[in-house]
Amino acid sequence: MGAYGAPTSHRGVNTMLSxxxxxxxxxxxxxxxxxxxxxxxxxxxxxxxxxxxxxxLDYIGGKNYGRVFADERFWQSLGRLSLLSLISVSLQYTxxxxxxxxxxxxxxxxxxxxxxxxxxxxxxxxxxxxIWRTVFHESLGPANDIxxxxxxxxxxxxxxxxxAFISVLIVEIWQWTPFMFLLLLAGLVSLPREPxxxxxxxxxxxxxxxxxxxxxxxxxxxxxxxxxxxxxxxxIMDTVYVLTSxxxxxATETSSYYIYIRGLRDFQIGYSxxxxxxxxxxxxxxxxxIAKLLLRLLVGKVG
Amino acid sequence: MLQVDQLTTADPKVSLQDISFQFDxxxxxxxxxRTGAGKTELLRALMGLNPLVEGDIQLxxxxxxxxxxKDRSMSLVYQQFINYPHLSVLxxxxxxxxxxxxxxxxxxxxxxxxxxxxxxxxxxxxxxxQLSGGQQQRVALARAMVKKSRILMLDEPLxxxxxxxxxxxREEFPRLVAGNDDSVILYTTTEPREAMELGNTMIVMTxxxxxxxxxxxxxxxxxxxxxxxxxxxxxxxSFISGFVRSGALYFGEGQLAPNNGLHLPPDGPVTIAxxxxxxxxxxxxxxxxxxxxxxxxxxIVHLDFDFGRAIMLVEGIxxxxxxxxxxxxxxTEHIMLFAxxxxxxxxxxx
Amino acid sequence: xxxxxxxxxxxFLFGWSLFVVFPFLWALTTSFKDANAITSGATxxxxxxYEPSTQGWTSLFTTGxxxxxxxxxxxxxxxxxxxxxxxxxxxxxxxxYGLSRFEYRLGFVKNSDITFFFISQRIMPPIVLAxxxxxxxxxxxxxDTIFGLVLVYVALLLPIAVWVMTDxxxxxxxxxxxxxxxxxxxxxxxxxxxxxxxxVPGLVVAGMFCLIxxxxxxFFAFTLTFxxxxxxxxxxxxxxxxxxxxxxxxxxxxxxVAPLACVAVIVERYMSRxxxxxxxx
Numbered sequence: 001m002g003a004y005g006a007p008t009s010h011r012g013v014n015t016m017l018s019x020x021x022x023x024x025x026x027x028x029x030x031x032x033x034x035x036x037x038x039x040x041x042x043x044x045x046x047x048x049x050x051x052x053x054x055x056x057l058d059y060i061g062g063k064n065y066g067r068v069f070a071d072e073r074f075w076q077s078l079g080r081l082s083l084l085s086l087i088s089v090s091l092q093y094t095x096x097x098x099x100x101x102x103x104x105x106x107x108x109x110x111x112x113x114x115x116x117x118x119x120x121x122x123x124x125x126x127x128x129x130x131i132w133r134t135v136f137h138e139s140l141g142p143a144n145d146i147x148x149x150x151x152x153x154x155x156x157x158x159x160x161x162x163x164a165f166i167s168v169l170i171v172e173i174w175q176w177t178p179f180m181f182l183l184l185l186a187g188l189v190s191l192p193r194e195p196x197x198x199x200x201x202x203x204x205x206x207x208x209x210x211x212x213x214x215x216x217x218x219x220x221x222x223x224x225x226x227x228x229x230x231x232x233x234x235x236i237m238d239t240v241y242v243l244t245s246x247x248x249x250x251a252t253e254t255s256s257y258y259i260y261i262r263g264l265r266d267f268q269i270g271y272s273x274x275x276x277x278x279x280x281x282x283x284x285x286x287x288x289x290i291a292k293l294l295l296r297l298l299v300g301k302v303g
Numbered sequence: 304m305l306q307v308d309q310l311t312t313a314d315p316k317v318s319l320q321d322i323s324f325q326f327d328x329x330x331x332x333x334x335x336x337r338t339g340a341g342k343t344e345l346l347r348a349l350m351g352l353n354p355l356v357e358g359d360i361q362l363x364x365x366x367x368x369x370x371x372x373k374d375r376s377m378s379l380v381y382q383q384f385i386n387y388p389h390l391s392v393l394x395x396x397x398x399x400x401x402x403x404x405x406x407x408x409x410x411x412x413x414x415x416x417x418x419x420x421x422x423x424x425x426x427x428x429x430x431x432x433q434l435s436g437g438q439q440q441r442v443a444l445a446r447a448m449v450k451k452s453r454i455l456m457l458d459e460p461l462x463x464x465x466x467x468x469x470x471x472x473r474e475e476f477p478r479l480v481a482g483n484d485d486s487v488i489l490y491t492t493t494e495p496r497e498a499m500e501l502g503n504t505m506i507v508m509t510x511x512x513x514x515x516x517x518x519x520x521x522x523x524x525x526x527x528x529x530x531x532x533x534x535x536x537x538x539x540x541s542f543i544s545g546f547v548r549s550g551a552l553y554f555g556e557g558q559l560a561p562n563n564g565l566h567l568p569p570d571g572p573v574t575i576a577x578x579x580x581x582x583x584x585x586x587x588x589x590x591x592x593x594x595x596x597x598x599x600x601x602x603i604v605h606l607d608f609d610f611g612r613a614i615m616l617v618e619g620i621x622x623x624x625x626x627x628x629x630x631x632x633x634x635t636e637h638i639m640l641f642a643x644x645x646x647x648x649x650x651x652x653x
Numbered sequence: 654x655x656x657x658x659x660x661x662x663x664x665f666l667f668g669w670s671l672f673v674v675f676p677f678l679w680a681l682t683t684s685f686k687d688a689n690a691i692t693s694g695a696t697x698x699x700x701x702x703y704e705p706s707t708q709g710w711t712s713l714f715t716t717g718x719x720x721x722x723x724x725x726x727x728x729x730x731x732x733x734x735x736x737x738x739x740x741x742x743x744x745x746x747x748x749x750y751g752l753s754r755f756e757y758r759l760g761f762v763k764n765s766d767i768t769f770f771f772i773s774q775r776i777m778p779p780i781v782l783a784x785x786x787x788x789x790x791x792x793x794x795x796x797d798t799i800f801g802l803v804l805v806y807v808a809l810l811l812p813i814a815v816w817v818m819t820d821x822x823x824x825x826x827x828x829x830x831x832x833x834x835x836x837x838x839x840x841x842x843x844x845x846x847x848x849x850x851x852x853v854p855g856l857v858v859a860g861m862f863c864l865i866x867x868x869x870x871x872f873f874a875f876t877l878t879f880x881x882x883x884x885x886x887x888x889x890x891x892x893x894x895x896x897x898x899x900x901x902x903x904x905x906x907x908x909x910v911a912p913l914a915c916v917a918v919i920v921e922r923y924m925s926r927x928x929x930x931x932x933x934x
Contacts, residue, residue: 019840023751027744027811028767034808035774038785045784099669102662113666115921116673122913122920124869126886127906130893131680134902142679145695174672182920206658228775235778238871242890256780263784264876276781284776352831372834373842379835385828389850402837446836 046273052266064274073250074275077258078282084165084254085233088172093226095173096180097218101210104188114185121178125171129242132171133158136243161251164244168252171239176232180225187221188214219298227291234283255279304328305349305454305487310358312348317341319348320511322358326487328453331480333502333519334491335534341511342491343382346456349489350377362453373402377454378447382462384439386431392418392442393427399450417449418442421479437468444479455480456489461497476501495537499523507531529645532576538603541577541613542641546570555610557588563636564652573648576639579603579616586632595623606631677907684709684903691899709900713908721901723908726888730868730909733799733884737806738863742856744807745771745814750844752815753822754830771815774808779872782808790877797881805873810863817862821855822848858923861916868913885909 049060068074103113120128135141136157144154157163195217199209215222237256240246246253246261259279263272305326312319317339326332336342347353349360351372360368367375378399386395396414401407418424421441423434431439440460447455461469480488492498498505499519507515507522507530515522515531526532532540545554547567552559554575561567593605593612602617606629615631623629639649682697685705696702713723748771751757752764786805787796795801825848833843871886878887889905 020751020755020757022841023747023755023844024757024767027748027771027815030744030807031771031774031811034804035777035782038782038789039777041785041788042781095669098665102666111921113670115917116670118917118920119914120673122865122869122917123910124871124886124913126871127889127909128676130889130902131676131906133893134683134899135676135679140691140694142695142697174676231776235780237780238886241871242893256778259780260783263780264787269784272780273784276778276784280778280781283778287776350831350835352834371839372831373837373839377835379832381828381832383826383828385826385832387829387832387847387851389847399836402842450836 042273048270050269064271068274068278077253077255081254089229089233091173092177092180095177097184099181100185117181118178120175125238126242129239136167164252183225223294306361308359311356313356314344317511329484330503331488332504333498334506335498336508340508343458346458376452378452380443380447380457380460382459386442391428396445396449417445421445454487458491495535507534527647529641538579543575543611545575546572565635566650568648574641577613578637579614581634581637582615582631588631592623592629680903680906683899686900709904712901726883726885729882730885733802734867737803737867740807741810741814741863745811746818749815749818771812774812783876797878806867813862814859817859
């Protein structure tokens with residue numbers, strides 16, 4: 001230091017430096033400790049044969065991964081998960097957008113409706129699933145009772161494959177449409193006013209104004225909201241666990257749930273670690289691809 | 304006394320290039336330059352908000368270049384009206400005093416006094432957001448002055464105010480900062496008139512450099528370079544190229560014989576600067592009238608000569624029909640000559 | 654055409670409102686039923702359809718073999734959620750402020766990469782971390798404790814806090830911090846004296862998201878606790894799998910979702926003001 005001849009104190013530079021670390025380091029270290037180390041550990045475990053009979057970290061090479069690729073039940077759960085999340089997220093988006101548009105300029109009772117529409121996302125998914133289970137009860141629940149009033153016979157909600165899938169879908173839509181509603185309405189509220197004036201001057205009707213002004217302006221929020229929801233939906237497991245336990249058979253078993261069964265019920269630690277890592281990689285890759293596609297589709301159209 | 308030596312920075316927009324200057328206490332320095340000339344960058348470098356690549360800053364002979372911002376005894380008023388939104392006007396002004404370790408009661412008393420000086424005695428308990436732009440800037444000014452720091456810096460403080468408030472605050476400014484005899488006041492602006500009116504010393508900046516400095520009247524009368532001349536003049540000065548040959552000044556089809564004490568340089572090319580008052584209606588030069596604008600009690604007329612464009616200033620409101628021809632004369636006592644390297648080479652006999 | 658549109662909109666809003674309140678109303682009416690009322694099929698209106706009873710509610714506050722104690726799980730849930738939210742909010746706010754004001758560099762890693770590292774944690778499926786968390790907490794002796802859960806929840810909530818606050822700080826002009834420094838604050842002092850008091854809207858939004866995701870988590874509470882520490886979602890699920898009657902379940906469910914349902918009122922206020930939009934883009 002002295003060689004460069006800096007006789008003045010470095011106190012100023014030092015306080016800037018230390019305060020900069022004061023802000024970032026606690027959170028960064030916490031996250032690294034709580035997330036990164038466990039993740040590295042999972043990677044290590046996935047190369048071991050750790051299970052009920054033999055715990056500990058031996059090394060068996062890529063055997064677990066070979067098993068993953070041959071595990072049909074896992075790939076089926078992945079297909080089911082994709083179907084479930086794509087259908088539920090697109091319905092949530094459509095309904096959420098429709099609701100946001102409907103209350104956007106609603107003055108009378110608007111506040112009440114907005115609060116009401118937000119409530120489901122504040123409720124605990126498993127707790128509400130317990131209630132939904134009673135709603136879908138075939139002989140004692142109100143779902144079939146109400147359908148009966150319209151002359152529709154008893155639907156096997158939770159005991160048939162299709163019924164169970166639809167039940168999960170309904171609960172997911174009930175729970176998470178509010179999230180879409182929240183993001184989209186917040187977006188609508190902060191839209192600029194000028195493009196609407198321009199559209200009004202051009203004499204554009206409600207329908208055309210929506211497609212030519214509102215929808216393009218909402219593209220960034222749309223992409224954000226869809227991605228966030230797809231990320232969350234790809235983890236779905238609580239609802240399924242309570243509502244159907246993945247059943248009947250494996251009809252509603254999602255990947256998370258399947259990995260949970262392998263890992264924490266059958267205690268095949270090594271194998272489930274491999275499963276969960278494959279699942280994580282597939283999630284990251286497919287969500288990235290979807291995000292890129294959405295960007296091209298929606299922003300490309302605007303720009 | 305604030306001494307700046309070879310200050311050089313690497314800022315994203317404009318970097319300061321080797322700036323050296325000595326600022327004396329009790330003086331108001333106005334720093335004049337166009338947007339992007341490096342005025343704000345200079346203030347921020349002094350304040351310690353932008354890092355230095357090279358150079359030193361000394362306050363009373365002591366280097367402060369490495370001191371944290373808070374220990375530099377400087378205060379800064381921003382162009383945007385920023386105050387602490389969560390504090391009342393009184394607490395805003397008391398804030399720096401509290402940081403100096405003064406007791407709450409004492410800080411509030413001094414703050415209230417200062418606010419009365421800037422004319423906000425009735426608004427002590429308001430929030431800044433409840434005040435007009437002009438009032439908000441007065442709060443900022445009071446906050447900057449109350450600490451009695453050695454250096455008071457104002458970065459285009461009036462730029463975001465509307466015309467009337469700007470005029471009003473500019474007129475009051477000397478009274479507001481009176482009594483800061485131990486402080487150096489630095490005031491940046493893009494407006495030549497403001498710089499000349501408020502400063503004891505005017506500093507002209509372009510491209511991160513100081514290109515001229517001195518008493519405003521001297522600088523206006525004799526700007527050292529073409530760049531400085533162009534920054535100082537308002538309405539804009541017009542430059543046309545010409546040459547000197549055998550004792551006469553030629554440009555386009557025109558020519559001028561020197562009179563009124565103007566000495567011509569040796570033969571060769573020159574840039575001729577026409578001040579707006581150098582052109583008067585009636586004379587040997589023909590021009591096409593372009594746009595004309597009214598500014599207060601004067602009329603500014605854009606003229607198109609065969610040798611280039613120039614601006615004429617006429618006293619009073621007169622209408623000039625765009626597109627028509629006008630003959631004018633050029634008064635040599637109001638022109639300046641610049642060499643090809645931009646140096647002012649005008650010489651006159653007094 | 655306009656009238657048709659109006660009717661359609663009203664019908665849609667009305668229908669959706671019914672759909673939203675239905676499970677709550679159903680739970681409410683079920684919570685006042687007894688065994689007779691349940692087994693006679695779906696009924697809705699007390700006194701008309703069935704004779705109401707309060708045993709569903711009283712059973713939640715009686716201890717012993719007859720009762721289901723909701724007080725313990727409620728306190729545990731509240732403690733874990735509040736502590737974890739506060740810690741995440743504190744750490745996340747500091748980190749977000751640092752990321753928005755200072756330049757960090759670690760080899761090729763820049764500020765935006767660090768921000769992305771924080772936020773990207775949301776993509777991590779809980780199941781990937783469940784096993785190492787389990788083993789880690791076991792190692793620490795923190796399985797089945799409030800401390801252990803708080804630790805895990807901080808990891809869960811920190812990305813949310815960083816995400817919301819980074820966007821919030823981006824909207825606060827840098828000049829405000831600088832002004833605080835010229836007025837005699839250190840960089841840390843500027844944050845606490847000036848930036849923090851002006852960050853209340855951001856803190857409220859971030860805090861609410863932390864509360865929501867913390868209070869509503871089931872998976873980690875389920876895998877990392879057993880008997881000593883019991884959170885509401887886990888207790889209701891264990892009730893569900895036993896022979897617990899619907900009336901107690903319903904009352905239990907209503908009590909456990911009530912606190913956050915009230916939060917919706919606050920969320921709405923910030924959403925309508927447009928405070929939230931910045932956090933989304």
